[in-house]
Amino acid sequence: MKSLSEAVAEVIAPLLISGGLLLPEDVEKSKAKIAAGTMKAEDWLLAAEKAMAKGTNK
Amino acid sequence: MTAPSLTSLLIENLRGAVAPFTLAFEKGRKLTIVYGENGTGKSTISDAFDLLGNGNVGSLEKRGVGGATRSYWPSVGKTHSDVKVALATSAGTCALSLSKTGVVIDDQQLKPQAAILRRSQILNLVAAQPAERYKEISKFVDVSGVETSEAALRKLIGDKNRDYETATTRLGANRTTIENFWNQASSPAPEAFSWAKAEVQKDQQALDQRKTGIDGLISCWDKLVPHPTKWNELLGQKKVADEALANSRATLEAITSETADDYLEVLDILKAAQQHFSNRPHPTVCPLCESGEKAEGLVAEVNRRIESQGLHTKLDAARKSVSDHEAAAQKESQRLDDFLKSAENDFSSLKSCCESGKELATLSLPAFPAPSEPEKWADWINENQGKRDSWQQAADACVDSKKFVETLRRSLTDYEESDAVARDLAAVLPRLGEILKVVESERKKYTDVILADISTRVSELYEAIHCGEGLQKIVLALDAAKRGSLDIATEFAGKQDAPPQAYFSDSHLDTLGLCVFLALAEREVPEQKILVLDDVLGSVDEPHVERVIGLIYDISQKFQHAIVTTHYRPWREKFRWHLEAGSDLPVCRIEALVAWRWHGTDGLDPRNRSPEGALGFKRSRCSSHHRQGRSNSGGNPRLLDPEVRVRRPKEAGKHLCSERFAECRAWAVINGLER
Numbered sequence: 001m002k003s004l005s006e007a008v009a010e011v012i013a014p015l016l017i018s019g020g021l022l023l024p025e026d027v028e029k030s031k032a033k034i035a036a037g038t039m040k041a042e043d044w045l046l047a048a049e050k051a052m053a054k055g056t057n058k
Numbered sequence: 059m060t061a062p063s064l065t066s067l068l069i070e071n072l073r074g075a076v077a078p079f080t081l082a083f084e085k086g087r088k089l090t091i092v093y094g095e096n097g098t099g100k101s102t103i104s105d106a107f108d109l110l111g112n113g114n115v116g117s118l119e120k121r122g123v124g125g126a127t128r129s130y131w132p133s134v135g136k137t138h139s140d141v142k143v144a145l146a147t148s149a150g151t152c153a154l155s156l157s158k159t160g161v162v163i164d165d166q167q168l169k170p171q172a173a174i175l176r177r178s179q180i181l182n183l184v185a186a187q188p189a190e191r192y193k194e195i196s197k198f199v200d201v202s203g204v205e206t207s208e209a210a211l212r213k214l215i216g217d218k219n220r221d222y223e224t225a226t227t228r229l230g231a232n233r234t235t236i237e238n239f240w241n242q243a244s245s246p247a248p249e250a251f252s253w254a255k256a257e258v259q260k261d262q263q264a265l266d267q268r269k270t271g272i273d274g275l276i277s278c279w280d281k282l283v284p285h286p287t288k289w290n291e292l293l294g295q296k297k298v299a300d301e302a303l304a305n306s307r308a309t310l311e312a313i314t315s316e317t318a319d320d321y322l323e324v325l326d327i328l329k330a331a332q333q334h335f336s337n338r339p340h341p342t343v344c345p346l347c348e349s350g351e352k353a354e355g356l357v358a359e360v361n362r363r364i365e366s367q368g369l370h371t372k373l374d375a376a377r378k379s380v381s382d383h384e385a386a387a388q389k390e391s392q393r394l395d396d397f398l399k400s401a402e403n404d405f406s407s408l409k410s411c412c413e414s415g416k417e418l419a420t421l422s423l424p425a426f427p428a429p430s431e432p433e434k435w436a437d438w439i440n441e442n443q444g445k446r447d448s449w450q451q452a453a454d455a456c457v458d459s460k461k462f463v464e465t466l467r468r469s470l471t472d473y474e475e476s477d478a479v480a481r482d483l484a485a486v487l488p489r490l491g492e493i494l495k496v497v498e499s500e501r502k503k504y505t506d507v508i509l510a511d512i513s514t515r516v517s518e519l520y521e522a523i524h525c526g527e528g529l530q531k532i533v534l535a536l537d538a539a540k541r542g543s544l545d546i547a548t549e550f551a552g553k554q555d556a557p558p559q560a561y562f563s564d565s566h567l568d569t570l571g572l573c574v575f576l577a578l579a580e581r582e583v584p585e586q587k588i589l590v591l592d593d594v595l596g597s598v599d600e601p602h603v604e605r606v607i608g609l610i611y612d613i614s615q616k617f618q619h620a621i622v623t624t625h626y627r628p629w630r631e632k633f634r635w636h637l638e639a640g641s642d643l644p645v646c647r648i649e650a651l652v653a654w655r656w657h658g659t660d661g662l663d664p665r666n667r668s669p670e671g672a673l674g675f676k677r678s679r680c681s682s683h684h685r686q687g688r689s690n691s692g693g694n695p696r697l698l699d700p701e702v703r704v705r706r707p708k709e710a711g712k713h714l715c716s717e718r719f720a721e722c723r724a725w726a727v728i729n730g731l732e733r
Contacts, residue, residue, distance in 0.1 A: 021489055039207035044214050048493065
């Protein structure tokens with residue numbers, strides 16, 4: 001059974017992708033980390049920078 | 059998946075059960091009510107379910123027996139190894155024993171889930187501090203994983219905002235520095251930064267070479283500067299030496315002229331003889347003529363003649379003085395010659411340096427040839443000394459230029475780096491902010507929905523008990539300003555957001571606590587959970603008891619099983635009398651209502667059993683059934699024949715409206731003991 005954090009992460013993930021804020025592949029990789037509370041500052045930054053580099057636009 | 063139905067609960071040597079005790083559950087019944095007066099051991103049954111489901115005996119907590127309550131789990135005089143609890147269900151039996159350190163469940167698959175609410179806990183749900191209240195509800199809104207990741211993101215944004223501020227501050231400072239340099243350089247076109255970039259790209263090697271050339275020139279010049287003084291000094295010393303030599307020669311001449319010619323001629327012979335006699339102090343013959351005639355006393359005679367005129371010492375001294383002064387004069391002369399050669403080289407070096415290359419082209423240099431006569435050097439040096447000062451200024455200017463370029467380069471580099479950092483951050487910060495906004499809002503929305511659901515359900519349950527009292531607008535909300543803090547509010551007498559603790563009676567707070575607990579308990583797969591309410595409604599007054607019973611009955615149908623323990627006689631009476639009163643209560647079956655006394659050796663003791671025996675009554679809105687029930691019972695359930703009572707629900711069911719027909723079972727604590 002999914003934890004509440006996992007459920008919230010599932011809700012957040014598509015919004016981050018559709019908003020062009022993060023790359024889909026990074027969101028998929030980060031979902032578990034977000035839910036587990038192990039998404040560190042550097043992980044957030046790297047994912048955001050990668051999305052910027054790929055030209056995804058918010 | 060259908061949860062297995064409960065068959066029986068065996069308790070041995072746990073808390074009040076000093077002797078084995080079995081509580082049997084009737085097949086098909088989901089509600090068991092355990093009635094017993096205070097001290098009859100009702101809570102031991104709750105403890106048994108608590109231990110099975112949660113590995114703990116919650117009734118001992120917050121009783122001031124310390125944090126480790128485990129010591130008190132066994133009955134008095136028993137040890138942990140004596141404790142046994144076994145729950146038999148339609149799926150099998152789950153047995154529990156205690157090891158030295160923990161709880162051992164023999165079959166984890168059959169381990170029940172149990173939600174226990176005790177009298178001592180009920181106010182925690184309502185009247186506790188928000189943080190304590192949050193603990194009770196946390197598992198239903200616990201998104202701490204997302205919150206932790208969100209906190210990391212929030213901190214990142216804070217850190218990056220500070221980095222951005224630092225970068226922009228440095229950007230401004232470096233811009234000012236560059237513009238100041240540009241202004242000092244008379245603001246050349248086109249603008250400060252283009253000029254600065256051009257400046258730092260200039261060849262710094264030329265500056266280094268010029269500085270080295272000037273340093274060499276100054277070094278050569280500085281070697282010349284003391285030469286006139288030195289020359290004069292050496293010249294003076296030579297003069298002194300020459301004069302001293304002349305004097306010593308004159309002295310020697312004077313002594314020589316005063317002395318007899320033969321003395322000087324013989325003196326040398328006598329000194330040679332004296333030297334000879336020092337090794338042969340007793341000669342037998344004269345060493346010159348080899349005559350032995352005057353050999354005796356010859357040594358004494360030679361010594362006497364040497365000393366006879368007293369001039370030999372002066373003569374020796376004068377000769378030595380002349381010799382010494384000749385050496386000194388020679389030395390001074392050599393020093394002067396050496397110095398002149400060295401000076402000549404130094405002038406040549408300076409000339410070479412001045413002619414060495416383009417690095418010194420812009421400098422004012424001395425005119426060559428320099429005077430060869432030493433006595434003219436001083437004038438020549440004095441004429442050019444001012445140029446030496448300008449060379450030093452030129453060398454200092456080289457250093458300043460280099461420092462300036464280095465500072466300019468640093469400022470320009472720093473400016474460009476700060477600009478890059480500021481640009482990067484300006485690009486990424488809004489994105490991070492948007493991400494945070496999504497995460498935060500969705501996380502809040504998610505928990506808000508859950509809390510709204512719980513609030514709605516609490517309000518529904520509360521309204522079911524206190525219908526028409528206008529107290530149903532219960533709101534649970536997380537305090538946004540404090541993590542892990544839950545507020546509870548209601549509308550009271552038109553006042554919004556009123557804390558119920560401030561306005562509700564104890565009884566109302568108790569029922570509110572019950573409603574919160576039930577609303578929470580039914581959120582987590584209730585059909586696989588045993589609900590245990592341990593003496594939670596002592597303060598509920600009679601007008602509300604009927605509604606509470608109805609509520610518990612209704613909600614119990616969602617659970618695997620519900621067990622309610624109570625010492626409250628109105629409950630007993632309601633169950634007994636409602637059948638006859640035609641109340642709108644669920645149909646219940648009461649096998650026996652017994653008051654028990656706990657006994658030190660027998661434990662949950664069946665003595666003093668009440669005489670009711672089994673009662674059966676139904677919940678129905680069908681008035682004809684109630685009328686029939688009343689006529690059958692003669693209006694007094696105490697007079698009911700047990701057989702009639704047992705049969706009643708089956709017979710009555712034919713006449714009942716189908717809605718909400720069900721049965722429950724109420725037990726006295728020790729009824730059902732199968733000892």
